[in-house]
Amino acid sequence: xxxxxxxxxxxxxxxxxxxxxxxxxxxxxxxxxxxxxxxxxxxxxxxxxxxxxxxxxxxxxxxxxxxxxxxxxxxxxxxxxxxxxxxxxxxxxxxxxxxxxxxxxxxxxxxxxxxxxxxxxxxxxxxxxxxxxxxxxxxxxxxxxxxxxxxxxxxxxxxxxxxxxxxxxxxxxxxxxxxxxxxxxxxxxxxxxxxxxxxxxxxxxxxxxxxxxxxxxxxxxxxxxxxxxxxxxxxxxxxxxxxxxxxxxxxxxxxxxxxxxxxxxxxxxxxxxxxxxxxxxxxxxxxxxxxxxxxxxxxxxxxxxxxxxxxxxxxxxxxxxxxxxxxxxxxxxxxxxxxxxxxxxxxxxxxxxxxxxxxxxxxxxxxxxxxxxxxxxxxxxxxxxxxxxxxxxxxxxxxxxxxxxxxxxxxxxxxxxxxxxxxxxxxxxxxxxxxxxxxxxxxxxxxxxxxxxxxxxxxxxxxxxxxxxxxxxxxxxxxxxxxxxxxxxxxxxxxxxxxxxxxxxxxxxxxxxxxxxxxxxxxxxxxxxxxxxxxxxxxxxxxxxxxxxxxxxxxxxxxxxxxxxxxxxxxxxxxxxxxxxxxxxxxx
Numbered sequence: 001x002x003x004x005x006x007x008x009x010x011x012x013x014x015x016x017x018x019x020x021x022x023x024x025x026x027x028x029x030x031x032x033x034x035x036x037x038x039x040x041x042x043x044x045x046x047x048x049x050x051x052x053x054x055x056x057x058x059x060x061x062x063x064x065x066x067x068x069x070x071x072x073x074x075x076x077x078x079x080x081x082x083x084x085x086x087x088x089x090x091x092x093x094x095x096x097x098x099x100x101x102x103x104x105x106x107x108x109x110x111x112x113x114x115x116x117x118x119x120x121x122x123x124x125x126x127x128x129x130x131x132x133x134x135x136x137x138x139x140x141x142x143x144x145x146x147x148x149x150x151x152x153x154x155x156x157x158x159x160x161x162x163x164x165x166x167x168x169x170x171x172x173x174x175x176x177x178x179x180x181x182x183x184x185x186x187x188x189x190x191x192x193x194x195x196x197x198x199x200x201x202x203x204x205x206x207x208x209x210x211x212x213x214x215x216x217x218x219x220x221x222x223x224x225x226x227x228x229x230x231x232x233x234x235x236x237x238x239x240x241x242x243x244x245x246x247x248x249x250x251x252x253x254x255x256x257x258x259x260x261x262x263x264x265x266x267x268x269x270x271x272x273x274x275x276x277x278x279x280x281x282x283x284x285x286x287x288x289x290x291x292x293x294x295x296x297x298x299x300x301x302x303x304x305x306x307x308x309x310x311x312x313x314x315x316x317x318x319x320x321x322x323x324x325x326x327x328x329x330x331x332x333x334x335x336x337x338x339x340x341x342x343x344x345x346x347x348x349x350x351x352x353x354x355x356x357x358x359x360x361x362x363x364x365x366x367x368x369x370x371x372x373x374x375x376x377x378x379x380x381x382x383x384x385x386x387x388x389x390x391x392x393x394x395x396x397x398x399x400x401x402x403x404x405x406x407x408x409x410x411x412x413x414x415x416x417x418x419x420x421x422x423x424x425x426x427x428x429x430x431x432x433x434x435x436x437x438x439x440x441x442x443x444x445x446x447x448x449x450x451x452x453x454x455x456x457x458x459x460x461x462x463x464x465x466x467x468x469x470x471x472x473x474x475x476x477x478x479x480x481x482x483x484x485x486x487x488x489x490x491x492x493x494x495x496x497x498x499x500x501x502x503x504x505x506x507x508x509x510x511x512x513x514x515x516x517x518x519x520x521x522x523x524x525x526x527x528x529x530x531x532x533x534x535x536x537x538x539x540x541x542x543x544x545x546x547x548x549x550x551x552x553x554x555x556x557x558x559x560x561x562x563x564x565x566x567x568x569x570x571x572x573x574x575x576x577x578x579x580x581x582x583x584x585x586x587x588x
Contacts, residue, residue, distance in 0.1 A: 010037045140252030151301075158301050163251035165213045168240050169220055179219050186222040189517035193440050194267065195348075195378050196320040197260055198313040200357040214257040217244050221264030228513055229272060229565045238274075241265055256302065256317065259288045263320050270328060271521040272565040282328050285321045286337045294318045308359045316348050316378070323385045323522075330388065330451060330525055333395050333466070340389060343368035347383070350376040351437075371419045380423055380441035381522075387416055388444055391452035406478045413453055413489055420445035432507075436518055439500070443523040446493045450529040453486040491537070494530040498549050501527055501556045508559050516563035524560075527553055528570040532577045539579035550578075 005021040011029055012019035019026050029036035141151060141158070173179050187199050197218075220241050227237065245265060248258055262285050269278035289295065292302055294314040305311040325338045347369070348354070349362045365373065371383060394409055420442060427438040455462040461471040461479070475483070507515055531553035538546035554571060561568035 005038050007038060011035070140254065157303075158254050160212065163213045163248060163253055165216050166240065166244055166247070168236075169216055169244060172223070172237075172240075173216065173219055178223070182219060182223045182226060185226045185517075190222075190225055190267075192437055192518055193377070193381075193520040193522075194320065195351050195354070196263065196313070196316040198309055199355045200309055201313065212253075213244075213248060213251075214253055214255045214261065217241070217248060217261040218257045218264075220244060221261040221268075224268045225264050225271070226517070228517070228563050229568075230513070230562045238268065241268075242277075254288075254291055254301075256292060256294070256314065259285065259292060259294075260317060262288060263317065263324070266324055270324065270566070273569040279328050279334075282321065282324045283337055286325060289318055289321055308362060309354065309357050312349060312354050312362070315346060316354075319348060319378075319382050323381060326385045326388045326392065327522060327525070329392055330447060333392060333451070335396070336389055336392060341367050341386060347375065347379040349379075351378050352376070371422055374426060377437035377441065380426075380438060381444065383419070384441040384444040384448070387412070387419065388448040388451070391416070391448040395451050395454070401476070401479055403478050406482050409452060409456070410482065410485060413449060413486070416445050416449050416452070417489060417493075420449075439504075440520040440522050443497065443500070443526040446497055446526040447529065449489060449493050450526065450533075453490055454529075456482050456486040457490055459483065490533060493526075494533045494549075497526050497530040498534075498552065501530075502552060505552075505556050505559060513563055516560055519560065519563075521564040521566050524557070524564065524566050524570055527556060527567075528573065531557075531570075531574055535574065535577035535579060550574075 005023055008019035008021060009026050009029060011017075011034060012026060017028060019028065022030075023038075025036035183202065186197075187202075191197065191199060224237060224241050242265065245258075245262060262281065266278060266281040266285055268274075269281055290298075292314075294302075295318055302314075305314065322338050322341070325336050328334075329336045343366065345367045346364045347367055349364055353361045365375065365379070367383070367386065375383065390412060394412065397405075399405065423438055423442050423445065427435040427442060430438070456479075461473060461475050504519065531550050534546040534550040534553070537543065538550060554574060557567040557571040557574075561571065
């Protein structure tokens with residue numbers, strides 16, 4: 001077994017000190033008596049003792065899940081192994097043979113499928129296809145894409161998720177109580193503002209049954225999005241997640257768990273400004289959702305849902321992609337991939353009701369319901385994203401400003417303002433902790449206002465092209481009125497956002513990173529837009545009130561950047577809007 005790591009420890013990297021890479025701890029950390037941690041290496045090779053310890057960790061987790069309330073009487077598998085994982089690990093820990101870089105669950109699952117099909121007398125509708133000359137093997141039924149009618153008539157089914165679970169993933173998820181700790185952290189933070197994984201089904205251990213590499217990827221995704229920016233010293237964890245997703249895709253793994261993991265990767269990329277990866281991953285999620293048919297009314301190869309909780313989970317997964325699709329298109333004003341929702345499409349039910357699995361209290365509302373009807377935070381986020389999509393469409397439109405179009409824009413602006421006021425009032429009636437859940441939709445409504453009205457606030461006639469390009473001709477009287485109303489709405493929205501931001505900043509100073517994890521990065525666009533507005537107004541009129549407000553936003557972004565790197569990117573972008581910095585640049 002090697003006695004040296006092939007990478008420096010985290011402490012030495014952070015302090016830019018020379019590291020001798022000794023294992024289990026480097027000499028400098030040993031001498032200073034500080035914790036010595038190494039990142040996840042891409043070529044990590046666990047020893048026999050590592051496998052033995054991993055087996056014990058997995059057994060402990062399996063027992064906890066098996067004893068969870070209402071757990072099924074069926075055998076519950078380890079979350080990061082296939083069937084008979086204990087035998088595989090036992091063999092690896094006792095034979096002393098050279099260990100490979102991953103555990104292959106393909107042969108295990110194939111054997112179980114074959115034996116099952118033989119026992120009931122039918123041939124599986126899908127088969128393993130080996131491609132000559134290529135190190136590639138897939139069991140996915142291609143007829144789903146080549147002739148979907150043939151796929152249905154042949155009674156084909158999606159294959160059980162199989163494939164290699166990389167050793168670095170196994171090693172990471174088997175450290176201490178990582179899986180349980182990550183799960184608890186995820187549901188206490190990310191889940192509060194982006195609830196698309198069923199907490200109830202997870203508590204009951206249902207996703208762990210027949211678990212394969214897709215569940216391991218889901219836990220890895222949870223680990224990824226719950227890691228604060230200040231704790232990310234290298235890209236190894238992210239690189240491992242991206243590589244694992246690609247591996248699952250090449251192995252033909254298609255499952256809801258895998259899609260949920262991909263959404264978490266996309267969320268991570270958006271939250272930490274990893275472009276164009278965020279844009280591409282959201283697009284992949286949209287395509288993947290099409291494969292699974294989770295949009296209401298679509299044919300789904302996943303089969304019929306057996307519980308309302310599961311049906312609601314599929315609905316929330318689709319809405320999560322819809323939300324991300326609008327957010328990654330917001331700043332670029334690019335075309336959104338997912339179509340606008342049908343008026344009869346269902347919104348998510350009350351978040352707490354879904355978390356508890358209280359089917360008797362579940363009430364579904366369609367997207368056409370009046371916004372005056374009180375909704376749960378996630379439903380409000382979905383509604384805000386629908387309006388954001390409409391605002392992006394108006395921002396993209398470079399057609400002639402007819403009177404009817406001006407009326408449509410102002411109608412949308414008034415609806416957004418009224419909707420935001422309704423949600424503001426709902427938030428004011430809640431406790432500070434519960435009101436935090438409504439913060440994201442409140443600010444996305446304002447983001448929609450900015451994107452819809454931004455170019456109309458300028459005294460010049462501006463086209464829809466990027467860069468504030470002037471359009472020929474004079475403004476009509478209707479356009480002048482639109483300019484006046486837009487300027488008033490944008491300034492009022494900026495002041496309101498400033499008030500919310502400063503209240504939140506005071507809470508950050510007392511509660512720190514734990515509170516920041518409960519605050520969605522989705523709010524940061526409106527913070528940035530408000531700060532840019534104040535910089536603009538300062539440059540036009542020189543009012544020092546705007547300088548102070550812009551500085552406050554800068555401090556807010558600096559503070560929350562320890563959790564979400566997106567904030568630090570917005571902070572850097574504000575220097576372009578800073579009139580003082582521009583003047584200094586001209587004089588130097």
